[in-house]
Amino acid sequence: MSEIPAELRYRDSHEWVRVEDDVAVVGITDHAQDSMGDLVFVEMPEVGVVFAAGDEAGVVESVKAASDIYAPVSGEVVAINEALEDEPELVNNEPYAGGWLFKIKMADSGELKEMLTADQYQEQIDSE
Amino acid sequence: MGHRTPLYDAHLAAGAKMVDFGGWDMPIHYGSQLEEHHAVRQGAGMFDVSHMTVVDVAGNDSRAYLRHLLANDIDKVPAGRALYTCMLNERGGVVDDLIVYKGADQFRLVVNCATRDKDLDWMEGQAGGYAVDIRERPDLAMIAVQGPEARGILEQQLCDAAGEAVRDMPFFGFETVGEWLIARTGYTGEDGAEIILPGGKAPELWQRLLDAGVRPIGLGARDTLRLEAGLNLYGNDMDDDITPWEANLGWTVALDDAERDFVGRRALERHKEQDHPVMRGLVLEDKGVLRPHQTVHTHSDNGEGEGETTSGTFSPTLGQAIALARLPAGTTGTVEVEIRKKRLRARVVRPPFVRNGKAAYKPQD
Numbered sequence: 001m002s003e004i005p006a007e008l009r010y011r012d013s014h015e016w017v018r019v020e021d022d023v024a025v026v027g028i029t030d031h032a033q034d035s036m037g038d039l040v041f042v043e044m045p046e047v048g049v050v051f052a053a054g055d056e057a058g059v060v061e062s063v064k065a066a067s068d069i070y071a072p073v074s075g076e077v078v079a080i081n082e083a084l085e086d087e088p089e090l091v092n093n094e095p096y097a098g099g100w101l102f103k104i105k106m107a108d109s110g111e112l113k114e115m116l117t118a119d120q121y122q123e124q125i126d127s128e
Numbered sequence: 129m130g131h132r133t134p135l136y137d138a139h140l141a142a143g144a145k146m147v148d149f150g151g152w153d154m155p156i157h158y159g160s161q162l163e164e165h166h167a168v169r170q171g172a173g174m175f176d177v178s179h180m181t182v183v184d185v186a187g188n189d190s191r192a193y194l195r196h197l198l199a200n201d202i203d204k205v206p207a208g209r210a211l212y213t214c215m216l217n218e219r220g221g222v223v224d225d226l227i228v229y230k231g232a233d234q235f236r237l238v239v240n241c242a243t244r245d246k247d248l249d250w251m252e253g254q255a256g257g258y259a260v261d262i263r264e265r266p267d268l269a270m271i272a273v274q275g276p277e278a279r280g281i282l283e284q285q286l287c288d289a290a291g292e293a294v295r296d297m298p299f300f301g302f303e304t305v306g307e308w309l310i311a312r313t314g315y316t317g318e319d320g321a322e323i324i325l326p327g328g329k330a331p332e333l334w335q336r337l338l339d340a341g342v343r344p345i346g347l348g349a350r351d352t353l354r355l356e357a358g359l360n361l362y363g364n365d366m367d368d369d370i371t372p373w374e375a376n377l378g379w380t381v382a383l384d385d386a387e388r389d390f391v392g393r394r395a396l397e398r399h400k401e402q403d404h405p406v407m408r409g410l411v412l413e414d415k416g417v418l419r420p421h422q423t424v425h426t427h428s429d430n431g432e433g434e435g436e437t438t439s440g441t442f443s444p445t446l447g448q449a450i451a452l453a454r455l456p457a458g459t460t461g462t463v464e465v466e467i468r469k470k471r472l473r474a475r476v477v478r479p480p481f482v483r484n485g486k487a488a489y490k491p492q493d
Contacts, residue, residue: 038162040442041417061417063161
């Protein structure tokens with residue numbers, strides 16, 4: 001069983017969001033990291049780039065395969081997790097903590113309501 | 129449900145993540161592919177390779193038949209040695225690559241699982257006029273034990289005769305002890321052995337080795353290990369339309385005996401004289417991961433050219449991405465690999481990338 005914290009919001013493309021004021025911290029779920037296997041490289045967006053929700057924002061690569069990361073909400077990238085350059089395995093070991101990917105200053109916090117709750121995300125992965 | 133090896137339950141018990149591999153349910157990893165990779169480079173790991181197809185060739189004409197079927201020449205090695213070779217089609221393309229174990233009075237071939245049907249048809253088709261008995265051995269299992277500590281552990285854990293055999297065996301040597309065949313071969317670039325044994329005996333050996341500290345290794349790490357070792361994978365790095373000259377396998381083609389008319393020989397001799405691409409290693413200097421089928425932009429004295437990666441991965445030992453790539457002949461220095469519309473710099477090298485746990489590649493001059 002993979003971990004799905006109740007306080008986060010999810011996209012069906014396996015990103016999670018944690019809201020800190022008007023900033024969304026973005027990562028990939030425990031389920032996603034587990035299906036990818038050991039991560040060896042994370043390609044990050046640049047700070048200052050503005051995304052619409054659903055835009056391709058980066059790539060995570062495991063020994064097996066590459067997988068796109070999509071911006072779960074619209075807004076400007078205000079930080080990236082620089083620790084992942086040397087330690088991409090943080091995404092495997094702590095997907096919801098030290099393994100966060102980037103932070104977006106949200107343009108429209110209303111988008112959060114369109115995201116999946118933990119229960120809905122659980123239902124989605126059960127049906128996969 | 130796919131085919132299951134006699135070790136299927138042992139894999140589940142060890143926490144394997146199982147995947148379909150050529151119609152077989154096989155372990156891709158047991159938790160961490162990276163840790164498994166390092167375990168083989170630094171200690172000892174074991175692989176269930178029972179899905180591979182074992183074929184025994186016996187009969188009065190078996191030697192003549194194999195000298196016709198195979199591009200390498202079994203006469204080059206004495207009985208008790210293994211030989212790596214390709215079998216080719218009439219166009220010189222690779223039908224499959226395989227290991228032949230040359231016994232005193234018969235031969236054992238180990239061919240790829242994904243090409244089983246094609247290989248068996250091809251082998252039967254080439255047997256006309258030869259008194260040979262070609263027999264698949266689905267009753268046998270195969271366990272590869274690899275790593276710097278592998279042979280030492282086997283010496284302790286196998287019966288006396290087999291243990292001594294492992295200890296004294298030369299590289300690419302093998303011995304049969306009862307129904308077991310023990311060979312100093314492998315697919316990782318480390319020392320070690322491969323054991324072909326009756327399927328019913330496999331779980332007991334597996335458990336014994338597990339208890340002795342040998343780590344189970346999945347097919348994921350098997351692929352990163354073989355690629356670091358610069359070893360080709362059939363279907364990725366060569367296939368029916370690729371000759372050995374284009375796949376770094378020229379060393380396995382024996383042309384010395386002009387009388388030996390093996391399948392594909394004439395096409396190969398013609399192709400050797402023509403311009404053809406060659407296979408080289410790439411080490412990525414920029415950050416990223418090389419994968420199969422990425423476009424490679426080259427420049428040499430002959431101008432700009434283009435090639436393609438055939439296998440690529442992140443090398444856990446080097447901490448950099450590596451690949452095998454088919455490139456225009458004469459490509460040296462650095463090239464650019466196209467990854468997601470960006471061009472990243474890679475160095476052209478001669479594999480192996482890693483040998484006995486350490487970086488081993490040389491610049492391509």
